[in-house]
Amino acid sequence: MDATALLIASSLNAGTVLAIAALGLLINEKAGIVNLGAEGLMLCGALAGFAAVVHVGATGWGFLAGAAAGAVLSLVFGWLVIWLNTNQYATGLALSLFGAGFSAFAGIPYTQAKLPDQGMSAVPFLSELPFIGPALFRQHPMAYFAVFLTLALIWFLYRTRAGLVLRSVGESPESAHALGYPVRRIRLLAVVVGGALCGLAGAYVSTVYTPLWVEGMIAGKGWIALALTTFATWRPARVLLGAYLFGGLTMVQFHLQGMGVNVPSQVLTMLPYLATVVVLVLISRNPLWIRTNMPQSIGKPFYPGS
Amino acid sequence: MLRLEVRPQPSRAWSYASPVLALVVTVLIGIGLFMVLGKDPVRGLQVFFVEPVKSWYAVGELMVKATPLLIIGLGLAVCFRSNVWNIGAEGQFVIGAVCAGGVALMADKTTGPWILWAVLAAGVLGGMFWASLTAVLRDRFNANEILVSLMLVYVAVQVLNYLVYGPWKDPMGFNFPQTQTFEKAAQVPRLFTGSRVNMGLLLALAGVVAVWLYLFRTHSGFAQQVGGLAPAAARYAGFSSRRALWIALLLSGGMAGLAGALEVAGPIGQLTPHVPVGYGFAAIIVAFVGRLHPAGIVFSAVLMSMFYIGGELAQSRLGLPKAITGVFQGVLLFVLLACDTLIAYRVKWGSR
Numbered sequence: 001m002d003a004t005a006l007l008i009a010s011s012l013n014a015g016t017v018l019a020i021a022a023l024g025l026l027i028n029e030k031a032g033i034v035n036l037g038a039e040g041l042m043l044c045g046a047l048a049g050f051a052a053v054v055h056v057g058a059t060g061w062g063f064l065a066g067a068a069a070g071a072v073l074s075l076v077f078g079w080l081v082i083w084l085n086t087n088q089y090a091t092g093l094a095l096s097l098f099g100a101g102f103s104a105f106a107g108i109p110y111t112q113a114k115l116p117d118q119g120m121s122a123v124p125f126l127s128e129l130p131f132i133g134p135a136l137f138r139q140h141p142m143a144y145f146a147v148f149l150t151l152a153l154i155w156f157l158y159r160t161r162a163g164l165v166l167r168s169v170g171e172s173p174e175s176a177h178a179l180g181y182p183v184r185r186i187r188l189l190a191v192v193v194g195g196a197l198c199g200l201a202g203a204y205v206s207t208v209y210t211p212l213w214v215e216g217m218i219a220g221k222g223w224i225a226l227a228l229t230t231f232a233t234w235r236p237a238r239v240l241l242g243a244y245l246f247g248g249l250t251m252v253q254f255h256l257q258g259m260g261v262n263v264p265s266q267v268l269t270m271l272p273y274l275a276t277v278v279v280l281v282l283i284s285r286n287p288l289w290i291r292t293n294m295p296q297s298i299g300k301p302f303y304p305g306s
Numbered sequence: 307m308l309r310l311e312v313r314p315q316p317s318r319a320w321s322y323a324s325p326v327l328a329l330v331v332t333v334l335i336g337i338g339l340f341m342v343l344g345k346d347p348v349r350g351l352q353v354f355f356v357e358p359v360k361s362w363y364a365v366g367e368l369m370v371k372a373t374p375l376l377i378i379g380l381g382l383a384v385c386f387r388s389n390v391w392n393i394g395a396e397g398q399f400v401i402g403a404v405c406a407g408g409v410a411l412m413a414d415k416t417t418g419p420w421i422l423w424a425v426l427a428a429g430v431l432g433g434m435f436w437a438s439l440t441a442v443l444r445d446r447f448n449a450n451e452i453l454v455s456l457m458l459v460y461v462a463v464q465v466l467n468y469l470v471y472g473p474w475k476d477p478m479g480f481n482f483p484q485t486q487t488f489e490k491a492a493q494v495p496r497l498f499t500g501s502r503v504n505m506g507l508l509l510a511l512a513g514v515v516a517v518w519l520y521l522f523r524t525h526s527g528f529a530q531q532v533g534g535l536a537p538a539a540a541r542y543a544g545f546s547s548r549r550a551l552w553i554a555l556l557l558s559g560g561m562a563g564l565a566g567a568l569e570v571a572g573p574i575g576q577l578t579p580h581v582p583v584g585y586g587f588a589a590i591i592v593a594f595v596g597r598l599h600p601a602g603i604v605f606s607a608v609l610m611s612m613f614y615i616g617g618e619l620a621q622s623r624l625g626l627p628k629a630i631t632g633v634f635q636g637v638l639l640f641v642l643l644a645c646d647t648l649i650a651y652r653v654k655w656g657s658r
Contacts, residue, residue, distance in 0.1 A: 098637060
């Protein structure tokens with residue numbers, strides 16, 4: 001019983017990382033931009049966050065630094081793909097390669113550093129409930145933030161005028177432009193907000209989740225987050241559920257290892273990646289699902305007057 | 307305000323000049339970085355661009371690193387020209403290395419030199435097999451090839467780790483996670499004494515000619531490119547997009563696998579967890595900087611190899627971490643993509 005509660009709690013924690021990054025990427029994609037640089041953004045966010053906590057001390061600064069790093073890098077990405085019309089895939093790839101290289105380079109002084117373990121904060125009363133308490137209500141505040149972010153995004157995208165404009169920019173930039181909306185600025189804003197969330201997710205990994213800095217520590221979480229947006233057919237609530245599902249999978253892997261199940265550890269390490277492939281296959285095999293939900297102009301450049 | 311104006315025709319001149327401009331800008335950024343880090347920029351440039359060509363031995367080392375980049379980059383050029391986004395070459399490289407290693411480990415003292423061809427063939431087939439997983443999932447289930455091929459990189463690395471930490475570990479290896487060193491017959495012969503350059507370089511150069519012939523002198527190569535540039539036109543002409551997908555992935559997977567085989571049966575000589583060093587990812591940059599053209603890729607592979615060697619020298623000579631290589635690689639691709647805008651657009655100042 002206790003072990004199950006712990007498994008659920010740790011799955012939600014692992015899912016939080018994926019959820020925040022994937023929600024950021026969802027905002028990008030709703031505006032019609034695919035950012036393959038998520039892995040690089042998360043790595044740089046992780047390093048910036050870790051360094052900030054080492055130098056300043058409070059985790060809050062770490063989150064801020066991570067988000068800022070993600071925002072700055074995605075600003076460069078956004079300028080390239082939106083104003084210079086570079087290929088989104090190639091540019092995102094460049095961002096991932098650069099982020100991996102830069103964080104490995106700049107992170108060397110921090111590889112030996114240690115951070116104090118972050119205590120999880122318990123929600124008063126609710127955390128005292130049997131089973132449900134330890135499973136759901138003894139998390140880092142960021143875990144609740146992910147849920148809040150999901151709800152906020154649902155409200156924003158489907159209940160506000162600004163959300164409608166954002167979606168129209170991703171569906172049909174030509175129409176949005178004809179109606180007088182600044183398509184490129186809206187896209188850039190979406191890219192920067194999405195990048196900041198990726199950076200924030202990275203900072204959460206390095207300052208709370210692990211907490212340490214190792215070169216390449218994001219280990220594909222950025223790519224899994226990208227896959228999650230497709231898996232969720234671009235719906236925020238499904239992104240959150242998908243993230244928890246994958247978080248659970250990561251944790252089952254650790255728990256199996258802990259229980260001494262006789263499977264080579266490498267096979268267990270493969271699980272999240274294999275699961276991503278399986279999930280992509282399951283969701284993509286029905287082209288109708290994808291076509292009806294995918295923002296219509298995703299990945300396509302838009303240049304007014306061309 | 308900066309304004310872009312579409313050129314009536316893409317500029318040929320800029321398509322050649324853009325990589326050169328990108329390199330110049332990258333070097334300027336590098337000089338800035340050296341100054342920020344308090345290192346002499348002249349010394350830094352020497353380490354990256356002079357020392358790697360200073361002696362015959364150094365040039366040999368340059369070729370040793372350029373060989374896998376060239377081979378993988380050639381395959382990726384065909385892939386990207388077909389608009390198939392295989393970014394998992396690193397995984398295909400690793401599985402090629404694993405399959406080649408498996409064959410090489412079967413050799414003993416009495417095995418003839420034919421085994422080398424079996425080793426290389428196993429590498430090619432291994433790489434093709436790994437790429438075919440991506441192809442089948444894209445073809446049958448429409449799964450995104452970018453994400454699938456990338457996820458399979460992580461899986462491939464774990465396959466390698468499992469083998470070298472487990473069943474294939476050298477029993478006499480003091481418990482290090484590595485296989486036995488391959489028998490002499492299973493290793494790629496070197497071309498000269500006093501240099502590590504091996505037959506792989508000749509295969510890579512043959513590959514340059516072969517890929518050039520394929521792309522520009524065969525019907526199939528033409529169909530690949532039409533499919534990449536204008537899918538609608540390709541459909542109208544009756545070129546199968548499924549066929550294009552399979553050719554692109556099998557070819558690039560096979561090339562990456564060959565590079566993996568040449569690497570483990572060449573400079574490394576055994577399987578270790580350190581086989582994947584990012585050549586598969588660097589080759590993406592090689593392909594783009596080389597304009598997806600076989601001749602261009604020769605230059606960009608050598609350039610990228612200089613970045614690798616320069617990074618190692620920067621570590622030993624200047625006390626900079628060798629991870630600086632990754633920074634320069636990333637910057638180069640970024641800047642190149644920005645410069646490529648000049649091919650299709652004219653930059654104008656002022657508003658219309």
